[in-house]
Amino acid sequence: MNKLLNLAQSNLLEMDKLHYAGVLSFGHKKLLVFEILDTTDRVQRGFAQKIVRAYRTVSLNAAVALAGLLPLDLRVQEAALLYEVKKGHSQRVLRDRDLERPTKYEEAEHPAHLEGLQFDCLTDGDEVAQRATVDVRIYTDGSKIDGRVGAALSIWDGAAETSCRKLKLGNFCTVYQAELYALYEAVKFVVRSPSRRFGIYSDSRSALESLRSIDSLHPLVGEIRRMVKGCVEAGKEVRLNWIKAHVGVEGNERADQLAKQAAVGVKTKPHYDKVPVSFVKRQLRLDSLDEWNRRYKEGVTASTTRVFFPDAISAYPVLRKLELDPVLVQVLTGHGGFAEYLHRFKCKTSPSCICDPARGESVLHAIVECPVFGRKRVEFETATKEKISLENIKNLIRNKESRTKFIEYCKEIANKIIERNKTK
Ligand SMILES: [Zn+2]
Structure with missing residues (x-):
């Protein structure tokens, strides 16, 4: 331990005596962190200065703002937090909710078992009618309106709807999750139903594609595959169909309408509320941007740049449209x-x-x-x-x-x- 402290101490003193004099007394742990952060700052300041071709005296705050870069330490922190959340060591962003975890690779279905999960593509009502040689047709759909998410099933026997279900998902869920969840509930219905032949219809190509793709490790995909396999083994016939959206197929229009109603109308606890990783990433990024903006606004440096761009986040879309040449950068930094x-x-x-x-x-x-x-x-x-x-x-x-x-x-x-x- 002492050896490490001495090593760090001598290196730091060599680099910049005055700068580190006060920090050394805090003990070796803080001292090392301090050194790393300082190095990160210097490295990215250099990068950012080169990107915008600014003077070497331009501050980190001004340089990264003009270059449109997120400060490196915040990016590192973001990656670390995401890791913690994925590993279950932190409930950040999730709070009392669960993360949607991918199926473990070794538990995923063997590629040879995915053949029953092929789907037909139907482009209009006539094609649907031609292939309607099933006992029960189940139309599924997912929808996101004004940040609220719903899914629905519309179940048909012959020419009439016999039942339907409206399903609510957490507001942070994606349309893709809603589409998959609708398919999941449709297959669950098949498992319980005494009928023998089923057609399931979805207008989400991506959801259907993921059922037959060996790369998809989505947990709902795993559940659907497992249930379909069980149904086939029990002598049931399950046909999957992609149906082009809004071509006037009655069942599809009905499912679309029900999913929208589910999104905005259903006030109960969500039927599905696993938080997608994409949502966690987005939230962590928003937190980083907030912190970055706070530093930029409250910093003692970048005072000239702040006259042009008082806010680092809203500066970004404007800066992207500007052609930053060295003279303009001199104007925007005062250096x-x-x-x-x-x-x-x-x-x-x-x-x-x-x-x-x-x-x-x-x-x-x-x-x-x-x-x-x-x-x-x-x-x-x-x-x-x-x-x-x-x-x-x-x-x-x-x-x-x-x-x-x-x-x-x-x-x-x-x-x-x-x-x-x-x-x-
Ligand atoms: Zn003058």
Whole structure:
């Protein structure tokens, strides 16, 4: 233990004495974590800077925001949390619900047993009628409306519906789960029914495909396969059919309508509420984005970038549409050929703007108030009927109508300043 501590201590001290001086006294565990996080920050800051071609002094917050990257430590944390949830060590996101766990590979059906799970494709009512040589037809459907999920069965004997079922699923469930759950309930009905020949109809090709695919380890798929196998062994005939949606097949329309009613109308406890992994992933990502945005908004760095993009998450769709060239990145970060910046890094004797020795030449000063660019500013404001002010910069970038012209204006000014500072 002591050896490890000494090793870490000497390495850290070599890297940056002052930075780590206070941390060493906390004991070796915290010290090591601190080192890893710091390295992660530096690595991704370098990456992000290269992606947007920013100055090497640009902060991590500004660089990752402009590059549209999620901070690496949050991504690592996300992967670790997902692992914990999958292993059952954490109930995060799940709370009191269960995760939908895939069937273990060794417990899945042998590929040779999947032959009975082929399905026919029916494209209209005539084809359904031609193949209706079964005793019972079961139409299934799943639906998601306004974030609520339902599934349904409509059971037919000859020309009339004999019974139906509306099934409710958890709000976080997917339509695919709803479609599979409807098929599962349909096969369960077959198991219990005294009739011999059954046709099951679904308009979800993906759900039917997964029944016959050896790659699908969905737990409902496993249950359906097991039951179908049992039915066949008991001398029952189960025919699976894909039916094109909305071609006027009465049973299919009815199942569609019932599934929608189940989604919005059924108020009981869900019949199926296993949480899909995709939902857990999405929630963890939303948490990471929230945390990332909090850091960005509350950080001491990236103050110039925040004038253009006050919010890291809503910045992303705008930044994706922008072509970030080095001059624009200098504008958006304030790190570039501006006197105030050059002076800070001892590349220029004075930080002042040429308009007034008392005013620092920052990118925001130049864009918003420097009289040297007064004419350009008036031209822009007249053409767009927009005001250039510190408070309005975020809107000028966000709005499609003003964005291109505003960026042109900023870059023109930045280019002039950068040129001027090069020659002096
Ligand atoms: Zn000025």
